[in-house]
Amino acid sequence: AHKVRAVVLDKTGTITRGKPSLTALLPRAGFSESDLLRLAATAEQGSEHPLAEAIVSAARERNLTLGTLGDFAAVAGHGVRATVDGRTVLIGNERLLREHGGEAGPLAEEAARQARLGATPVYVALEGEGGVEPLGLLAISDTIKPDSAAAIEKLQALGLEVWMLTGDNAATAHAVAGQVGIPAERVLAEVLPGDKAAAVRSLQARGLAVAMVGDGINDAPALAQADLGIAMGAGSDIAMEASDITLVGGDLRGVVTAIALSRRTVQTIRQNLFWAFAYNVLLIPVAAGVLYPWTGATLSPELAAGAMALSSVSVVTNSLRLRKFRLPEDAREIAHPPLRRRLADAGYLALLAGIGFGIMGGVFGYSWWQDARAEEIAVSTSVLEFNPATLTVTAGTTYRLVYTNNASIPHDIVIDGVSAGHADTNPGGRASLTFKISEPGVYRYYCTLPGHEEAGMHGTLIVEES
CATH class of the missing domain: 2.60.40.420 (Cupredoxins -  blue copper proteins)
Known part of the structure; x- marks a missing residue:
């Protein structure tokens, strides 16, 4: 995790709560809101997508009686095609309509407006012998988690490139990204589920170590492709299986903690290695008798064992300081640690060195004093x-x-x-x-x-x- 230089965040369920809700029903003239919602909810009964669950939940809240669902096919990254009460229904994004020869028509302007507000526009259309006939538009919003913006700010303070990856249309994606502080040039929108892993590979091709954070089934290939896969605890079992780390609480701040703690751990390992090597480089020559011709100082086996024990104690106590690791609340403290913290780190290492060399100096001084009075x-x-x-x-x-x-x-x-x-x-x-x-x-x-x-x-x- 300490090598990560870019973090890719899935939108739904990672940045947002993953519990979208229906916020607007916009039927065409001559078609009621209830009829539009009933038709969409009947078709979406066979889908496990969060947007489908939002539509079905809205119909149930309004006590609508759903129709009969016949054939059902989920079109990855586009929507669904189903048979409802003998009629073929298309529910999804504008690409789904175009692939079946239809156009959004007058609904496109309203869809763009909803997208700018951060909602996901979902078209409902009938497919028949005369072509594709749009019936209306649903707007579905997924609220942003309260901690997402702060977590992303801290990730950026760690010097990481933060990207957002989503299958939503570009307007919705940029609206959400703007609310959490992700630059527009780092938004990857309208990405099909099968292309998420390719998006991660493109960042890796730039020489970046990439962490992918997601929760859905369609995130699993990208989680496996990334150098570090992080799954949200409330996500799918497949995502958790494909990841390296699972955040039990589903809090995006856990990503910040994992990366920051990894960096601090590696820093501590390097400190310990430096201390152990420096300790041995200084004392092994003394034990070998380098100082003996001039001072008569040697290192007896007892003193050597004590020196090694002190070295081990210093390494262990320095490592135990990681138990007190806490992520700063202020992102500015991550980018620019306060002077008191830097002095505390340096002071602790200096204290260890002072104690070690003080003890050795005392031992040699006592030995010299003994020799002088012998x-x-x-x-x-x-x-x-x-x-x-x-x-x-x-x-x-x-x-x-x-x-x-x-x-x-x-x-x-x-x-x-x-x-x-x-x-x-x-x-x-x-x-x-x-x-x-x-x-x-x-x-x-x-x-x-x-x-x-x-x-x-x-x-x-x-x-x-x-």
Whole structure:
């Protein structure tokens, strides 16, 4: 979702409520409103289209007795052709009339006026031996959802191209688009159901990652074609099956939240990766002993484990901040986040870095302080023996053992039972280790290289009571 650059919105059921209602009945002279509605409702009984449901519902509200429905055929993107009481009836848009050899005639002007008001004009005509005879016009309106305009404004604030896709005539489509803030050049009107997927492909051909939002059966191919398909929860099962995301509430603002949250999630992932890589890039060389020749600083296994735990905690806590994600109410805050929010993001990361490096600095500082107050003892190597072979120290006192390799081969020295008691050197080199033993007793120190201990490179460390 974070890669989406264009959002295509179906009109009916997505921008509008998807519950159209009959707003005007305009019969021709000599034909009553009741007769016109009765004829249209009888024909539309066999259709599942929202406009058909609006017509049938209006007839029922007026207690009209419907006629007998014979043959029925739905013409995708145009309307229906049915037989009512033995007469062939055409109900749909102007293209349906033209395809059957008819013309809208005087009704065209009224249809254009209704379209400019945002209503969908539906023609009712009889088809007979004498051709197609228009009987009247129905105007059906679908109210816009109260949150649609705000949601579209926020989508545009995210830098997205917002398009509207509909099978309605251009005048109706542009009227609705104007009310919700979609530019006229981004309105795709009079699109047949089979061509919706092609409209999405045309945007993808421009190199745009496209999100399609719809709810109807005829939206399913476009939802499947889009890079991100989003179905409205109140829509058809087929649309939900073809989509990647289903908005349970059917609120268009959910689209904004999904895209904005996806972007914030990817941003957090990048922050975490940067933090983890930076942390490791800085500390791995320290663990490898890069600072040792100058400062004597090393990273013991315990400190390394602690550093990794701190890195994990910082990544997890940074990710948990996503639980507090809330979409700003003001679209301007999406396009231009307020200074306080940007400072909060930067401040949190700086705080994590400060805590991490503060802890590491404290550890190294404590280690340096321990070394500075430690008593120094010296051990050297010549050929395959330690000199001296016996050391005596006091329990509870910190010592710094300076180890000098006077031999011609590498050696190391390890104090048995002391986790930090290890130092290795090349010929002619010098190393040191700091240790403190609390329990009195007899310990051993030796060289771990194969065969060296057996050849005599071992000694005795006596720890006396303080």
